[in-house]
Amino acid sequence: MKRLTGLQKQVLALYGGFLRAARAKAPEERKKIEAIVSEEFHRNAKEVDRKNFIYIEYLLRRGAKQLHQLKSPNTISMFTVPVPSPPSKPLP
Amino acid sequence: MATISATSSIRFCSSLKLSSSTTLQVNGRTSTVKVTHAGWKSKSFPSLRCTGFRVSCSAKPETVQKVCEIVKKQLALPADSELTPDSKFAALGADSLDTVEIVMGLEEEFDINVEEDNSQNITTVQEAADLIEELISKKSGA
Incomplete structure (x- = not known):
């Protein structure tokens, strides 16, 4: 594998964090959470322009917040609502 | 005599x-x-860390076997597909996100904790198995 950039490492660490946090949840919910998280990471990996650092950093911050919420024992499940797809290119 | x-x-x-x-x-x-x-006459002993020295003992066959099974499960490969210890995850169609999934699956199966730095350097089944053995022995030794 090629050497990873700092940003890539952060993304992978965040993904690992989500998968670890999901282990603490009920088996049914865990499956759903893993499906949602996996879908979102893979979709963004495909759709987001790799040079769109601002947007990737925004996603990282948002992900970190969501992970923080997920880690709370009070959080038992996760839902998503479809949203219009964000711009994949940086705004001029 | x-x-x-x-x-x-x-x-x-x-x-x-x-x-x-x-x-x-x-x-x-x-x-x-x-x-x-x-x-070594000089005071400075060649640091093992700097030279990139790694204890590489070939992992036990059962560990390699278990790793292969988990990799197959995570990548949804057919059960009869050929998987050798030297198979590269990338060659099996896994990107870096899939590799994280594999490592998380391994963590849970072997009840270990892989640090992010290490997990991102794993590219083959053999490497994964070696790292697992290392972590298990470290855990039992501690």
Whole structure:
């Protein structure tokens, strides 16, 4: 594998964090959470322009917040609502 | 017929000088050979960390087997697909996100904790198995 950039490492660490946090949840919910998280990471990996650092950093911050919420024992499940797809290119 | 018994002792001095003395006994006649091998005269011992030294003991077959099964499950490969210890995850169609999934699956299966730095360097089944053995032995040793 090629050497990873700092940003890539952060993304992978965040993904690992989500998968670890999901282990603490009920088996049914865990499956759903893993499906949602996996879908979102893979979709963004495909759709987001790799040079769109601002947007990737925004996603990282948002992900970190969501992970923080997920880690709370009070959080038992996760839902998503479809949203219009964000711009994949940086705004001029 | 000559009976030969040899005893050798290896001593590590504080200056990391390695010396060994060998005693040979041949039919009652004793001759002592003193051999001084190499030594590190300088204070600085070559750091194992800097040289990228890694203890690579080949992992147990059952560990490799278990890793193969988990990799197959995570990548949704057909059960009869060929998977050798040298198979690269990338060649099996896995991107870096899939690799994280594999490592998380391994963590849970073997009840270990892989640090992010290590997990991102794993590219083959063999590497994963070696790392797992290392972590297991570290855990049982601690």
